[in-house]
Amino acid sequence: MKQLVILSGKGGTGKTSVAAAFAHLAHEGPSALTAVLADADVDAANLELMLGPKTVETHAFAGGAVAVIDAEECTACGACHAICRFDAVLPGNAYGIDPIGCDGCAACTYVCPSRAIRMEVETGGFWFRSDTRYGPLFHAALRPAQENSGKLVTLVKQRARLHALDRGHRALIIDGPPGIGCPVISAASGADLALIVAEPTLAGIHDMQRALETTAHFRVPTLVCINKWDIYPAGAQEIESYCRQGLIDVAGRIPYDPAVTEAVVHGVPVTEYRPDTPASQALKYLWQHVAALLDGARGDLG
DSSP states (O other): OEEEEEEESSTTSSHHHHHHHHHHHHHHSTTOOOEEEEEOOTTSOOGGGGTOOEEEEEEEEEEEEEEEEOTTTOOOOOHHHHHOTTSOEEOSSSOEEOTTTOOOOOHHHHHOTTOOEEEEEEEEEEEEEEEETTEEEEEEEEOTTOOOHHHHHHHHHHHHHHHHHHHTOSEEEEEEEESSSHHHHHHHTTOSEEEEEEOSSHHHHHHHHHHHHHHHHTTOOEEEEEETGGGOHHHHHHHHHHHHHTTOEEEEEEOOOHHHHHHHHHTSOHHHHSTTSHHHHHHHHHHHHHHHHHTTTTOOOO
């Protein structure tokens, strides 16, 4: 079972549209693979918007713990206020805790002489297993202002991977988060292949380079595809030149196509909505290239 993670240096490059098209093509395209799907963009998950999932399981995610002060036991001695480095302790007749300011370090619990402070685990979000018309989807929703998104990404991936192994699926397709932070590292960890979706703009080129440096650091074999390449051909040429110097395969060039936006509005992948449009044809070619790598037809990815 091979893992493909789809990344982008910045948001808005079309990464999720590519992931949705791959989900469709993996299920019924010319290079079909039985695949499990995972949306690892837990801070702003939206792959489900184009897959029409029906939730089968819902599970709470414990993101961390915050301090809670028992007002009846608090003597207002101020020890907790003095030791808190995050200004999360609110003074008064009985002290309180700002749950957003609390970092969960638990230092206050150790200095409280009346033992009026305890740590309580917070529900940081939820993760789900759903059925879609293209196969099982594992996804999650992190609550606003919650941390540990990297931990939740790892959990979603682990559940999806175990499901794929148990059911004999040949691939795990992961719609990763944008950027280069902890959630991206969690999404890319253990992947057999990464596909970075880049756009030919100044910010898009810069952030693609940072994403490539991230996958290179973790030794994940990486391909690049250029989305909406024809809106700025000079930028597309710059991407190709950069990749050529780094011996990175530019596996596809997707043209600007209004059908992609129409497909998003209708909540379906463009390859299903309008299979004969230029973008759909480019995505089919790109998927055939990627599927051949995942299936081992073009050598060992590891």
